[in-house]
Amino acid sequence: DAGITQSPRHKVTETGTPVTLRCHQTENHRYMYWYRQDPGHGLRLIHYSYGVKDTDKGEVSDGYSVSRSKTEDFLLTLESATSSQTSVYFCAISETGAGNSPLHFGNGTRLTVT
Amino acid sequence: DQQVKQNSPSLSVQEGRISILNCDYTNSMFDYFLWYKKYPAEGPTFLISISSIKDKNEDGRFTVFLNKSAKHLSLHIVPSQPGDSAVYFCAANYGGATNKLIFGTGTLLAVQP
Numbered sequence: 202d203a204g205i206t207q208s209p210r211h212k213v214t215e216t217g218t219p220v221t222l223r224c225h226q227t228e229n230h231r232y233m234y235w236y237r238q239d240p241g242h243g244l245r246l247i248h249y250s251y252g253v254k255d256t257d258k259g260e261v262s263d264g265y266s267v268s269r270s271k272t273e274d275f276l277l278t279l280e281s282a283t284s285s286q287t288s289v290y291f292c293a294i295s296e297t298g299a300g301n302s303p304l305h306f307g308n309g310t311r312l313t314v315t
Numbered sequence: 316d317q318q319v320k321q322n323s324p325s326l327s328v329q330e331g332r333i334s335i336l337n338c339d340y341t342n343s344m345f346d347y348f349l350w351y352k353k354y355p356a357e358g359p360t361f362l363i364s365i366s367s368i369k370d371k372n373e374d375g376r377f378t379v380f381l382n383k384s385a386k387h388l389s390l391h392i393v394p395s396q397p398g399d400s401a402v403y404f405c406a407a408n409y410g411g412a413t414n415k416l417i418f419g420t421g422t423l424l425a426v427q428p
Contacts, residue, residue: 205358232414243319243404244359251414259415291358299416300408301366303349306358307417 204228205307207292213313220279222310226272233275234297235259235267237288244291250275251298253278278281282314316341319407321419326401329427334392336422338405341386345407345417350379350390353402353421362403395426 204227214220224233234249236259245264246259248267264286266278279286289311293304320339328334330368336350336374346367365372365379372379378391392399400419409415 233416234416236418241420243321243420244406245418246415249414257414260417293358295414299414301347303361303364304416305361306351308356308358 205292205294205305207290207307207310208286209310210308211311211315214282215315216283217281220312220314222277222290222292222312224275224277224307226275226292226294228294228296228305229272230294230296231272232298233269234293234295234299235265235275235277236291236293236306237261238291239288247277247290249299279312282312284314286312287314288312299300317420318345319405319417319419321403321405323422324392324420325423325425327427328395328426330366330397331394334390334395334399334426336390336392336403336405336424338388338390338419340388340407342407342409343386344409347379347408348379348388349406349408349416350377351404351418352399353404353407359404371379392424397422397428400426402425405410 206225208223235247236244245261250256250269292307349364350362353359381388404421405419
């Protein structure tokens, strides 16, 4: 394992409630990413961070926000969860960025919005 | 618009034979390509990568081939083993400062004993 812990591993929540997923790394890597995996879509980038307090949007960022107040933690927040956000969410880290080095993934959080 | 395409949702191969997984891309600016393997209830695991300056990269039983003119890459697994049964994702990036790694939809490989 690349020292990545995602919490919680499973969550069921109701439509309209806020949800925060946490990614914690012990590798001291600069870059962190949030992806979601859905059938027929593969993995799609939600947001990523290239340093503390430095974040940028991915392909499917609407309805999501992120924060990174310290190197080891990257939080993904759904301000008001919708059923379309039911998915498996993966955090990934990279030492030098996705342009020239592989991403290493956590084991995912399965989120169900009812 | 799917920039990275894996047109075969599934593939079944006999143990010991070659598995060939295919991936096509549409953006000629992509210059870094990767393959990941994913088991159920686990995160994707990096397998092998190739940059656009090469046309082949090997790592043990795994070889990735890149055909830039056809915008096509493939992953060869020889010999295939039952433990190789998983979903395989190809991914591509523009390289350099861009951090938006684009994934295909995946191919489920089943290696039959």
